[in-house]
Amino acid sequence: MNFFSSTSFMDSKEHCPCSSFPVPQSLHVEVEQDILRSVQAILRELDGHHPGLQCDQGMRRWTLHKKIDRNPISCDILIKILIKELEKAERGDNKHYIIPLLHILMHTIIKAPYISDSLYERVYDFCKKLLTLPKPYCIVGLDCAMKIKNERAVPGLSYQRMVISEQNLRSKVYPHQERVFVFLDPDLISESVCNALLYEAHAAQGQQTPTACMSYVISHSMQAALGSQCDVQRLQKTLEDKPTDVLESCFQEVVAAVELTREEASADRKRFVERLGKIYEKIVAPSAPGAASLKRPQSIPLPSPNISFYLWTDDDLIRKELFLYTRPASQSSEDLDGFNDQSRISVVSADSGIEGDLPPSTEEISCTSSNKESSRLQRRHCMKKKIPVLSSAALAPDTCEASTAKNSGTLHRKSGLIIENTLRPKKMYTARIVVLGDDRVLGRLAKAYYSLRKSEARRPLLTVKANLQFYYIPVLDLQQHSSATNEHTTLYRMECCEVSMYLGKVDPWYESNISTLCHMIPKLATMPSSPSKQLASDPFITDVTSYYVRMGMQPVCFQIYKVKIHFSDVSQDSVEDVFLTELRADIQDHMLPKESMLTRKKMNVESPGTDILINYKKTSLSSREKEVNTLLHSSRLMMKAIPTAETEDLVCLNVSITEVIKTTNLSGRSFCVSACTNTSTIRTSTIEIKIKSMAHRTFTVCLDKDSRRVYNSVVRMEVSPCLEPDYCMQKMKVMQLSPDVHEDVGLTKYMSKSLLLPINTFAGIVQ
Structure with a gap:
């Protein structure tokens, strides 16, 4: 019928x-x-x-x-x-x-x-x-x-x-x-808050x-x-x-x-x-006829996304989880070890060139299993054979997505920060990576993203399969500061959540829906531990997170900066790291050698701070660069990458220097400390900071406000915008073919030069 x-x-x-x-x-x-x-x-x-x-x-x-x-x-x-x-x-x-x-x-x-x-x-x-x-x-x-x-x-x-x-x-x-990956830093978020988030997500799903x-x-x-x-x-x-x-x-x-x-x-x-x-x-039709129901619209539930929570204890956890997510179902979890080895492929081998000294590969295992008698050592070439990689053109959708900001000296606000994803090819997987915490967790995310892009530049495995989307939910866990007043909480948020404050200024809908979770999420820890029917039926945090990852599709791109750190010990190799929000350098207390103790009494009062030589390239609005050298006597240096106002440019390091000014009074020489304003804002594509000290002074460098990322005994730093690894790889190929060509030609002309971390919002930057 x-x-x-x-x-x-x-x-x-x-x-x-x-x-x-x-x-x-x-x-x-x-x-x-x-x-x-x-x-x-x-x-x-x-x-x-x-x-x-x-x-x-x-x-x-x-x-x-x-x-x-x-x-x-x-x-x-x-x-x-x-x-x-x-x-x-x-x-x-x-x-x-x-x-x-x-x-x-x-x-x-x-x-x-x-x-x-x-x-x-x-x-x-x-x-x-x-x-x-x-x-x-x-x-x-x-x-x-x-x-x-x-x-x-x-x-x-x-x-x-x-x-x-x-x-x-x-x-x-x-x-x-699609899958939503939520990464919680256990050093920034308490165990009770993590358990409350996990319970609500499980109750909703x-x-x-x-x-x-x-x-x-x-x-x-x-x-x-x-x-x-x-x-x-x-x-x-x-x-x-x-x-x-x-x-x-x-x-x-x-x-x-x-x-x-x-x-x-x-x-x-x-x-x-x-x-x-x-x-x-x-x-x-085949069902048994029953009483006709009222012809009214019925509300069909929209299920929450598949949310997976992870305690971010391993810096390489994001890359490992993305590999497990995008791998075919036929592969086992043991292939992860092979994935880690492939990410460290080197062009030139450092081994002896003897086959027996090489790590076993899948081809060698299959050969030895079928013919064990032919296991004699054989001489092989010292140059490893390059593993065939995908054509560089395959990376064009990822590397050219921000081509309007190709020149790192160009101001991004001038050229536009919103990436149009409408014409990009559809990939089978979409990984929505959500990080919770303050600016320190974003510093870890920038470092993990840089590591991922470097490994993908050598051999693309994840970016050709998955579309990566990044989301940030600010969380200030103030359980350790229970006596903190509202004024203290506001100041603490302004200091530790600069990125969320900036995103709230440029996108009012982000401020209204996401920034408010900064203090609301920790309140879950104070709720009773007994199951609540209302929590299961109306999971507020899960619903807002689902709304954010579904509707927040317009990214705001933050420049990642690379810093090369040199130490006072010449036997210690220099270290390269990245930061997203700030770099702070303070004068480190240094004990003078014993032979200088006698002469110290004859010296005048020792001044705080040390002489630092700053060399940087200043970029004007016309994109012309001018080299500037400055010598200052300073006790602290602070680089801020996040602007305080929404009208300022994101690719502009605000360098604040605490300068020590020498004065003389009747009792002798004295010193006063003041903030130096003549170099407070530097529009630059490259900045090199050298510390010149005659009193054996060194710096202590802290990246992204994270006490876990501190370097001591630093004598020189070189800071510059981090380049896109895909661009560097393609540029190296061009230089090998045409050593005399220094400008961008071929595919590099259309590739993004700077490495940007896109944080999804609802509107991007509202002018």
Whole structure:
């Protein structure tokens, strides 16, 4: 028995009244007023005029989405209100409303049970208007317009793809996979906070079985396409009674219909409704007829992403976990050892050239196992044979993504910091790496990212398979400072969370949703340890993290700096390291030799600090470089890479020098310490700092405020923007072929020269 004829689905476009859900007028007015108040509260929050406490920011957006989940009839009402507010913001002087409201709108559309075609058209027309605005509005508008165009032709496409990729459901037509990696530094975050985060994530993902997720996809796709013609309650009851293999077959059929319509040159919603209508008849018709349920939209849950937590105890943990994530299922975990060996491939061998001295490889093991008699030592060439690597052109999508900032001396704010990912090829894996902590954890992330790019430049294994996305959630665990006042907490955050403070200034929606987690996450540790039903049903931290990794797709790129450190002991080799936020150098107390103790009494009062010689290249707005030399008597030097104001440039080291000024009074010579301002800001592409001291003085260098990254007895430092390893590798090949050519030619002309760490936000940099 056919409950629906094919002609009924053929005519089920927006103008057909049977496709929309009827809403009582009294309920409509009450819901509309409630939602309008919530939206206006969010707008007041963006203006900074909300009377509520700052810790309540971000809760309003979360509460609004929870209202929609509990009452799916209000989805259309919310979308209409958001469009009205967006149109007013675009016409008026409130453009900072646009991107936050647009993200609320897109998240609502993804979860909406059914949206009319006319409403899709209105949203699409508005997104096209944003293309005339400057960055980042045009970029976010283009991304939303493309998604709305696909969603209008194939309703439910975004939801289906999101659940399939995040839950790693098997699908031949859409094999893309995603995973969220959350790295917690145990030295920065207490054990109680880690346990609270882990418990909430497990409570949120406890009911997300593969069969439940497949049922969600089928129900949402049917309801989004068929509207009121879909009896969702009956469909869900039928799916629950089906065996797993039958349910998976239905799931694969629905996914194939959705992807087939998406791939068609002229994707037609009318044809898509007809295809899903036939599948719906096949699923529901064999079931026993029951009482007809009310034709109301049903809220289909959007499962949380697959989140994996890791205690970041090993500096190489990110690279190892990414390898395990992207390796084929046929490989065993023992291949990780081989991966570590491959990442240390050297062109020139340091061995004796005898085969027996070489480490065994897979080829040698197979040969010896088949022919053990031929195990005599044989002379081999001392030059190792290069392992064939992928063509450099294969790395072009990764290395050329920030080609506008190719010249490291060019100011990034001038040339744009937002990377357009729309034209990049689709990779099978997406790894969303989330780090929690303060600026110190970002310093570790920059160092791990630099190590990963170096290994990938030698032999690309991960970047050709996976798309890496980086996210940062600031967390200040002040349990050890329980007596700290609010003023002390604010100052501590300004000192230790400079990156999040900067991101909050350039992206108000990041400040409203993510920066507020800085103090909210540690409060989880003070909650009772007994299981809470409310925590399992409304996991706030997990929901906000899921919202961030799903909607935060516009990166802000921070320059990574490389420092070469030379020590006073000439027998000690120099060390190369990287930093992201700051480098601090203090004069180190040094004991004079015994032979100089007698002469010390005859010397005048010894002045604090030492003479330092600073040599750097100053870059002007016209990108012309001028070499500058400065000699100062200083006791401290501080390099800040994160600007204090959102209007300043990210590729500009702010060098503050504490200068010691000699003065003379009646009792003799004295010294006063003051801040040197003549070199407080240096726009430079290369800076070399040399310490010249006649009193055996050395520096103690600390990178990224991390006490674990301290170097003593330093006499010279060379700091410069870190170059992209892929660029260096390609440049070396060009120099080998043409030693006389010094400028960028060939592929290097289009490659990114500087190594940038992209931190995803919702808007990028809002001018």
